[in-house]
Amino acid sequence: MPSDLTRTSILDAAERLYxxxxxxxxxxxxxxxxxxxxxxxxxYHFGSxxxxxxxxxxxxxLATNRERLNELKAAEVAGGGRAEIxxxxxxxxxxxxxxxxxxxxxxxxxxxxxxxxxxxxxxxIRRIKNREIDHLRKFSAAMRRxxxxxxxxxxxxxxxxxxxxxxxxxxxxxxxxxxxxxxCDLDDVQGIIERIVVVSVMALTxxxxxxxxxxxxxxxxxx
Amino acid sequence: MPSDLTRTSILDAAERLYxxxxxxxxxxxxxxxxxxxxxxxxxYHFGSxxxxxxxxxxxxxLATNRERLNELKAAEVAGGGRAEIxxxxxxxxxxxxxxxxxxxxxxxxxxxxxxxxxxxxxxxIRRIKNREIDHLRKFSAAMRRxxxxxxxxxxxxxxxxxxxxxxxxxxxxxxxxxxxxxxCDLDDVQGIIERIVVVSVMALTxxxxxxxxxxxxxxxxxx
DNA sequence: TATAGTTTCATACAAGTGTTTGAATTGCAA
DNA sequence: TTGCAATTCAAACACTTGTATGAAACTATA
Numbered sequence: 001m002p003s004d005l006t007r008t009s010i011l012d013a014a015e016r017l018y019x020x021x022x023x024x025x026x027x028x029x030x031x032x033x034x035x036x037x038x039x040x041x042x043x044y045h046f047g048s049x050x051x052x053x054x055x056x057x058x059x060x061x062l063a064t065n066r067e068r069l070n071e072l073k074a075a076e077v078a079g080g081g082r083a084e085i086x087x088x089x090x091x092x093x094x095x096x097x098x099x100x101x102x103x104x105x106x107x108x109x110x111x112x113x114x115x116x117x118x119x120x121x122x123x124x125i126r127r128i129k130n131r132e133i134d135h136l137r138k139f140s141a142a143m144r145r146x147x148x149x150x151x152x153x154x155x156x157x158x159x160x161x162x163x164x165x166x167x168x169x170x171x172x173x174x175x176x177x178x179x180x181x182x183x184c185d186l187d188d189v190q191g192i193i194e195r196i197v198v199v200s201v202m203a204l205t206x207x208x209x210x211x212x213x214x215x216x217x218x219x220x221x222x223x
Numbered sequence: 224m225p226s227d228l229t230r231t232s233i234l235d236a237a238e239r240l241y242x243x244x245x246x247x248x249x250x251x252x253x254x255x256x257x258x259x260x261x262x263x264x265x266x267y268h269f270g271s272x273x274x275x276x277x278x279x280x281x282x283x284x285l286a287t288n289r290e291r292l293n294e295l296k297a298a299e300v301a302g303g304g305r306a307e308i309x310x311x312x313x314x315x316x317x318x319x320x321x322x323x324x325x326x327x328x329x330x331x332x333x334x335x336x337x338x339x340x341x342x343x344x345x346x347x348i349r350r351i352k353n354r355e356i357d358h359l360r361k362f363s364a365a366m367r368r369x370x371x372x373x374x375x376x377x378x379x380x381x382x383x384x385x386x387x388x389x390x391x392x393x394x395x396x397x398x399x400x401x402x403x404x405x406x407c408d409l410d411d412v413q414g415i416i417e418r419i420v421v422v423s424v425m426a427l428t429x430x431x432x433x434x435x436x437x438x439x440x441x442x443x444x445x446x
Numbered sequence: 447t448a449t450a451g452t453t454t455c456a457t458a459c460a461a462g463t464g465t466t467t468g469a470a471t472t473g474c475a476a
Numbered sequence: 477t478t479g480c481a482a483t484t485c486a487a488a489c490a491c492t493t494g495t496a497t498g499a500a501a502c503t504a505t506a
Contacts, residue, residue, distance in 0.1 A: 152403075156406065157407060160407075164387045164390070164391030199425070199426040203421075
C-alpha cells in the first residue's frame with residue numbers, strides 16, 4: 001500500500017503553481033522543487049506531464065459536475081420530477097461560479113486552477129472538455145421536461161448562452177471591472193448567478209425567436 | 224523602398240499555419256519553410272516571434288474594431304445622434320460573428336486565425352486584448368445615450384453578456400453542434416446575431432435586476 | 447562602375463524542455 | 477535477517493526552441 005505522499009505533494013504543488021503562474025510558465029522542475037521531490041517522480045507516478053495535468057483537471061471537473069447534478073436532482077425532487085427552469089439554470093452555472101468567483105483571498109488553489117484551465121487552453125485539458133457533452137445532455141433533457149412546449153433548438157441555445165455568460169465572466173472578470181471602473185461587483189457571486197439566471201430565463205421564456213424580434217423589441221422600447 | 228515580399232510571405236504563412244494548427248504546434252521553422260524564406264528573416268523583419276504574432280493580431284483587431292465603429296456611427300446617424308439599443312449591440316457583435324462564423328470553406332485564414340486567437344490564449348495576444356477597453360467604452364457610452372434611464376451597472380453587464388455570448392459561440396461552436404446533434408445551425412450567421420441581440424436587448428430592457436427576479440419569472444411561467 | 451545600405455543566407459548558439467536510465471534506498475513480508 | 481518489490485534519486489539524454497552572427501548577395505544611387 002503506497003503512502004502516496006509523493007504523489008499528493010506533486011498534485012498539490014502543481015495545482016498551486018499552475019493556478020498562480022499559468023501552464024506556460026511552470027515546468028516540471030518548478031513543480032518538483034515546490035513539492036520537494038525528485039524530477040523523475042512525476043513520470044514515475046503519472047506517466048507524463050500531460051497526464052498529471054489531466055488528472056488535476058479531471059478531479060476538479062468531476063467535483064463540479066457532481067455538485068451540478070446534485071443541485072439538479074434536488075430541484076427535480078422539489079418540483080415533483082420536473083424542475084423549474086430557473087432552478088435548472090442555477091444548478092448549471094451556480095457551482096462553477098461559486099467555485100471560481102468571489103474575493104481573491106478566498107479563492108482556493110483549486111478554484112484558481114480551474115480559472116487558469118479556462119483561460120489558457122492546453123491540449124490535455126481540451127481533450128477532456130470534449131467529453132463534457134454527455135454531462136450537459138442531462139441538463140438539456142431537464143430543460144425539455146421543464147419547458148415541453150418550447151422548441152428544443154431554442155433550449156440548446158439558451159443553455160449555450162447561459163454557459164457562455166458564466167464562463168466569460170470567470171475568464172475575463174478583469175475586463176468588466178476595468179470597463180465599469182469597479183462599479184460591477186464581481187465579488188457578489190450570488191448576485192452574478194441571479195443575473196445570469198434571469199437573462200437566461202428571459203431568453204428561454206420570451207417569445208419564440210425569429211429574426212425580426214429584435215426590431216420589434218426595439219420598436220416597443222418604452223421611455 | 225523595400226519590396227516587403229519576404230515580410231508579407233511570412234505574415235501570410237504564419238496566419239495560415241496558426242489558423243490551421245494553433246500557436247502551440249507551429250514553430251518559426253514551420254513558418255519560414257511555408258513562406259519559403261530564411262529562418263533569420265523573422266527576427267530581421269519583426270524582431271521576435273511574439274512581435275510577429277502581435278502584428279498579425281493587431282492588424283485583424285483594428286479591422287474588426289473599425290467595422291464595429293462604422294456600424295455604430297451609422298446607427299447613430301440613422302437615429303439622429305442616438306442609436307437604438309439593438310443597433311448598438313448589432314454593431315458590437317455583428318462584425319466579429321460575421322468574420323468568424325459561417326460555412327467552414329468560406330472562412331478566410333484571417334477569420335480562422337482570430338478564432339485560434341480566442342481559443343488559445345497566448346501571451347502577446349493577451350497583452351493586446353487588455354488594451355481593448357477604450358474601444359468598448361465607446362459602446363458603453365452609446366448604450367448610456369440610448370437607455371439614459373437605465374442603471375449604468377446593468378448596461379455594463381448587458382454589454383459583457385452580449386460579448387460573452389458572441390465570443391463563446393465562436394470559441395466553442397463545436398460543443399453546441401454536438402449537444403444539439405446538428406439542430407442548431409451554426410452557419411446561419413445572421414440568425415445567430417439576431418439571437419444574441421434579442422437576448423441582450425431583453426436583458427437590458429427588462430425589469431431592473433434584483434436577486435428575486437428569477438423566481439418571479441419562473442412563477443409566472445405559463446403552463 | 448564603385449559604393450553604401452539593405453536584405454538574405456547558412457550556421458551556430460544557448461537555453462530549456464520532458465523523459466529515460468540504472469543504481470541506490472526504502473519498506474515490508476517470509 | 478534475508479529477499480524482493482516499490483520507490484527515490486542524480487545524472488544524462490535527446491530534442492526543440494527562439495535568437496544571434498557574420499559573411500554573401502542584392503539594390504540603387506552617385
